[in-house]
Amino acid sequence: MKKISITETVEMVGKEVELYGWVDTKRDHKKIVFIDLRDRTGTVQVVGGEEFKALSEEDVVYVKGLVKARPEKMVNIKSKTGTVEIEAKEIKVLNKTKPLPLPVNTDGRDIDEEVRLKYRYLDIRRPRMYKNLALRSKFIDQIRQYLFGNNFLEIETPILSETTPEGARDFIVPSRLQLGKFYALPQSPQQYKQLLMVGGVEKYFQIARCFRDEDPRADRAYGEFTQLDLEMSFVERKDVMNLVEGLMIDVYEKLDVPIKQKPFPVFTYDEAKKKFGADKFDLRTDEDKKNNVQAFAWVVDFPFFEKVPLRQGSAGQASEEAWTFTHNPFSAPKPEFMKDLLEKKNIGNILTTQYDLVCNGYEVGGGSIRNHTPQGLKAVFEIMGLGEAEINLKFGHMIEALGYGAPPHGGMAPGIDRLLTCITEEKNLREVIAMPMTSGGRTSIMKAPSVVKDEKLKELGIKVINPLTR
Ligand code: ASP
Numbered sequence: 001m002k003k004i005s006i007t008e009t010v011e012m013v014g015k016e017v018e019l020y021g022w023v024d025t026k027r028d029h030k031k032i033v034f035i036d037l038r039d040r041t042g043t044v045q046v047v048g049g050e051e052f053k054a055l056s057e058e059d060v061v062y063v064k065g066l067v068k069a070r071p072e073k074m075v076n077i078k079s080k081t082g083t084v085e086i087e088a089k090e091i092k093v094l095n096k097t098k099p100l101p102l103p104v105n106t107d108g109r110d111i112d113e114e115v116r117l118k119y120r121y122l123d124i125r126r127p128r129m130y131k132n133l134a135l136r137s138k139f140i141d142q143i144r145q146y147l148f149g150n151n152f153l154e155i156e157t158p159i160l161s162e163t164t165p166e167g168a169r170d171f172i173v174p175s176r177l178q179l180g181k182f183y184a185l186p187q188s189p190q191q192y193k194q195l196l197m198v199g200g201v202e203k204y205f206q207i208a209r210c211f212r213d214e215d216p217r218a219d220r221a222y223g224e225f226t227q228l229d230l231e232m233s234f235v236e237r238k239d240v241m242n243l244v245e246g247l248m249i250d251v252y253e254k255l256d257v258p259i260k261q262k263p264f265p266v267f268t269y270d271e272a273k274k275k276f277g278a279d280k281f282d283l284r285t286d287e288d289k290k291n292n293v294q295a296f297a298w299v300v301d302f303p304f305f306e307k308v309p310l311r312q313g314s315a316g317q318a319s320e321e322a323w324t325f326t327h328n329p330f331s332a333p334k335p336e337f338m339k340d341l342l343e344k345k346n347i348g349n350i351l352t353t354q355y356d357l358v359c360n361g362y363e364v365g366g367g368s369i370r371n372h373t374p375q376g377l378k379a380v381f382e383i384m385g386l387g388e389a390e391i392n393l394k395f396g397h398m399i400e401a402l403g404y405g406a407p408p409h410g411g412m413a414p415g416i417d418r419l420l421t422c423i424t425e426e427k428n429l430r431e432v433i434a435m436p437m438t439s440g441g442r443t444s445i446m447k448a449p450s451v452v453k454d455e456k457l458k459e460l461g462i463k464v465i466n467p468l469t470r
Contacts, residue, residue: 007041007080012067019044019063019086020094022125023055024105037063037086038105040130044081048088058097058104064090113430113438120435120444132424132432135255139420140207142251143228150243152203152230157192159209163394164191165329168212171223179461185211188413190330191398193231194370197409198401205230207416221417221429221436227365231411237353237369240410241298244357244365248296248414257423260288260295264357268301282361294422297358302326304333304341304352305383322385323347327354329380330398331368332410341379357414360422367412374399 002020009017024038033052036043046063055061065086076082101118102111104125116123123129144154163170166187173183186192188210196204208229216222232240245264252259260283272279279302283295305323325331333341337350353369371377377399381391391399420432430436435444442448457464 002039005041006037006039006044009044009067009084009086010081013069013084015067016089017065017067017086019046019065021061023057023059023061026052026055026057028053037061040134042080042127044079045076045085046088047085048091051091052088055091055093056097056099058100059093060095060097062090062092062094063088117430117436117438117442117444124434129431132420132426133434135424136416136420136432138255139251139423140416142254143207143247146247146250147203147205147230150203152205153201155196155201155204155206157186157189157196157206157208159185161186161192164188165325166190166210166212168214171211171213174460174462176460187212188227189229190328193229193411194330194398194406194409195401197231197233198404198406200233200407202233202407203230204232204411208413216439216441218439219428220439221433222439222441223437225429226416227413228416229411229413230367231409233407233409235369235408235410237300237355237410240367240369240412241355244367244412244414245296245298248357252294255423258291258293260284260293261297264296264298266298266300269299269303270301272299279356280358280361280363284360292423292425294359299356299358300354301334301351302354302356303348304331304337304350304354304380305347307348310385323383325352325380325384327352327356327366328368329384330370330377332371332376338376341383342375344379344383347383353410355412357412359419362418362422364418364422365412365414367410369408369410372402372406372408374402377402 004012004017004019006019006021009019019037021037021039024036024043027034031049033048033055035046035048035052035055037046046065063086065088067084068087070083070085100122102115102122104122106126107128108116108123108126124133147154160173160183163184164187168187170184170187173185175181175183189206189208193204193206206229208227209224210227211224213223214220232243249259249262265283267275269279272281279299281297283297284293288295303326306326307321308324310320310322331352331354332338334351334353340346340350355367356363357365371380377395378391381395386394417429417432421427421429424432426432437443451467
């Protein structure tokens, strides 16, 4: 087993070490050949003779050698191991490489992204990508530590599920056991986490994968993303906001990432619109941007409903427009608007308990206090023009569950991918995801979506009417 990482050699002058890694670069000076040997911690210079001539960049090798201090004028201040070099005693090639389809010892930004994603397993060899993945791992670790410290339970919720309204299209999965029926992949664990509150869990979180079939956008990760999903019982709006703000401050401190303003400034939706012209905005100065300062802010007091053109086939409303939720149909209104909600009056004035977290110009998460009574939730769907039968079909389980002693509850879901792009100053969410889909909705490396054999389709009772790619 590999026992020493490459950067540890700095502390091992005079000792013999066994190193494992990849040949990062090779410099052939006739009798002497230098390689930089790389593992995930960094590179170190190894000096060898004739036997190094056959090595190629990216060969996987084992090197046994003596760690020597470099003479002062040979010290390379640019490298973490620049004070030492390894005098090779033995070298073994563990796997000879073919020429790579893309370089991995650059930052990779000038390489076509389709190529990078096709060979993502090589692309993540580049130190920039490894750094992003390592940061992601640490970020999630710190989140877990904070929440466990606050007595949260981490609980998984189903992936094969029923549609939940988050405003995007669902991915659907056909059922073999019940032909003609489909599961939907969750757009968020919203309903399940609320049901956990009905179940008495009180404090839940999950590093949750969410699936939304949104139109591809260049800076987005299509298809799936990860959010820190959390929910708490017996709370008011300020409690959830305080918990999330405390978590962010703690995690960012542990990662040494500066935050511009603490406590986070709070703007009402109206204030934000007036001041910034939008409900997401960037509070950083040029100086902040240079120092990678993260500027968080809250936005509250959004209208609960907005008018949209009536969807075709939607029942119940005579007008050309229908009310729909601006953020989340499961939200409660602010307490002073509960009466209007229940009476379905002054609908355009009702404000929701929704709170959005903004960072560096992006909306990085949202949440709300929920309607925890059956009447409240039902009123939301009625305002949206859903009939009794449709409400029961889609949300009967929620309305029933809320009737069995559901505690007041609320939660939030900050987006992990977006927060990480802000910290790393990456432009594109895909840079902080190990194996994201391409912007056109294809998986990295593997070729999904792909054609399914006819017999498989038959088993599912499915016929493809208009095959585009057969
Ligand atoms: N379900 C919401 C979302 O995914 C977050 C929440 O309200 O907790 O955006």
